[in-house]
Amino acid sequence: MSGPGTPSLWRGAGRLIVKRIGLALVTLLLVSAVIFTISGLLPGDAAQEVLGRGATTEQIAALRHQMGLDRPAPVRYIEWLGRIATGDPGQSLVANKPVVEIISERLPNTLTLAGLAALVSVPFAFLIGIASAVSRGRKLDRSLNILTLSMVALPEFLVATIAVLVFAVELRWLPSITIVPKDATLAQFARAYAMPVMTLAVGVIAQLGRMIRAAIICELDRPYVEMARLKGVQPMRLVFRHVLPNAIGPIVNAMALSLSYLFGGAIIVETIFNYPGLASLMVNAVTSRDMPLLQACAMLFCAMYLLLVLVADSVAILANPRLRQA
């Protein structure tokens, strides 16, 4: 066995990653086709939604023509595909602005919220997961299990609503809706994000913590751990030096899933805290039948998800000498 870093050994991993990227592109294409077809099944179109209830059929027909919605769906899809291939998601039908412009207003918000939530959740999740695994079956493990299971069971809207009632309405410590002023000070920033981040973190910490626990326990049962123990390796060193590197594959995968959830699935938190993120933008695009915007959001979520999974897989592959050589 030669050490890591020699080109011949990395080639296999490289090939695997390239294959993954190719598959990701195919997935994106399929997802875009599915979204286009399904959204075409929704009743009404952007012209009707814009003009509202009082519109005459002539007005609707005129606007439909103006928006290009009177052409057959496959033609519109191919056109859209051609544009997106060059990196242009087109013009929003409803806002009369480039989709890129609309998304660039919201994307930083979503990234900030997801990033902060991840930053808070990951250390806690590791702490809980490791502590729980190491003390498996003992009191600490059991109480942590009860804690994480009840955190998983608590729906986000309940956590958020109770948090608002307690911290915003009763105690008045924190704002009930997330509004970040343009030149916010650190204190303003922290106050604004405290509750949404906390709400998101509750679910993520619990889920990620449990997955880390499971991954570590799985490794702790392996013969090499027993061997190390028998050799007299210190428990801390055992976990960090021997077990964690071997458990990193499943853990990174679990992290990727949690992060992709934070990125695209924060709709409840966005609604309750009135936070202008991407998830509510996408819901908005659905109700206004704004196809270019909807497609762009869907592509973005899908691409983000695939990217995270790809990164997780790559880390798992690179961390595992057997896969690295395959």
Add this chain to the structure above:
Amino acid sequence: MVDVISPDVSRRTLLGGLAAGLVVNGAGLRAAVGQPRVGGRIRVASTTASTADTLDPAKGSTGTDYIRHYMLYSGLTQFDGQLRGKPGLAERMATQDNIVWNIRLRRDVHFHNGKPLTVDDVIFSLLRHRDPAAGSAVKAIADQFAGAKQTGPLELQLRLAGPNPDLPAILAVSHFLIVENGLRDFSRANGTGPYVCSEFVPGIRTIVRRNPNYWKPGRPYLEEIELIAIPDEISRVNALLSGDVQMVNAVGPGSVERVRASSTHSIMEIPSGLFTNLIMRRDNPVTGNPDFVLAMKYLQDRELIKRALFRGFATIANDQPISPIDPNFNPNIPQRPFDPDRAKFLLKRAGLLGVRLPVYAAPVANGSIDMGSVLQEHAARIGLNLAINRVPSDGYWATHWMKHPMTFGNTNQRPTTDMMFSLFFQSKALANESGWNNPRFDRLLLEARSTTDVALRREIYGEMQMIVHRYGGLAIPAFISLLDGYDRRLKGLFPIPIAGFMGSNFAEHVWWDA
């Protein structure tokens, strides 16, 4: 010449008719609520914001749009508490025949960019709605503007295609606010309104600052207003109670006690003409049967609907769309009672007992699902099977509304009696919900338009209400009150029943007393 609106009239009505007088010139009443003062910054949350938010008054489609437009622009007229058109940028509007209107503009009015208001701006602002390319939401109304010409430095003559005595009220609608001559690009706002736009992000927020050169001396009072939308009712009320916003609309009847329990906040109930109605289509043999229609009207448990669905924040209605807040309301039509026996008799006579019928309801038609359930319960007791199909709000108007024999509709207060009747009850109207056709009704509608005598028009409208009450295809159980919640330090509020937030025009009336 009949002066329909002039400053003298407005001062008199404001002082006499309204509590609102105290926020304008009613010096004697002012002491009761304290002196308006300049200053303060508030944040206001309405219910909807989307990427379709616009700075173009012609394209306004949500309450949030209307509020934004009233902050930035001014109209030729403005609504008072009785929905009459009072002088705005038009100092005087006069007509002899309800067709040719002579309008004199106020002098020394300036746009936010310093340009003085001219007759050209007004003519452009009115006539642009007729152009299909402008995408105006009120094109159908503006089509009656036959032409306009300048008759003096600050005077113009507007000619209508047919008589319409309601022009002053129509021009107070936010879509008809005055913009700069020739303007087609509304990426920036340049109006003559009480506030100047300092930030506008569609779907997220609008921030406006006080316009120091506003044409009403001393006004507006607030230094800055931030307008956002919180669609979720619970979040909206929480934001109000936690002090993050100072005013909200569409408070649910169930949250009223919570808001009133706090010593710092209050609720303003605005009786309005908003209603949710059961539509029975004429083109179906069952729902087109007059006995069936009448039976459904007798099956409306109006008291229960008012008490249980709206917790009392509603007014019992009488199967016709003109509410008691409308000056043309006819109080002499006997109230139709809840009478299951009579309904049963009518159904039996029509041979329709035992039929099974679907009714479509959606959350977007305010309260329709509960109204449907109440109706279903009472119908079952007399042997009529109604199936309530609950469908999603999304796409309801395009796919279900008026498309089945029985659906629910939901109609807002309209600025004038004529608009309500012509939009929803004239036989050729696009939204003639039941598809009825009453020649006498149609004739009276035209007759009222050409009448200059207010009392006579009231009489005509009274008869039309009677016709709809008797023969119309709609069951209208109740008029739903609008509920605004506000911080008690916010002063100068009074209801303008066209919509919440003082008819969307709170910005120029309120002040911050802290």
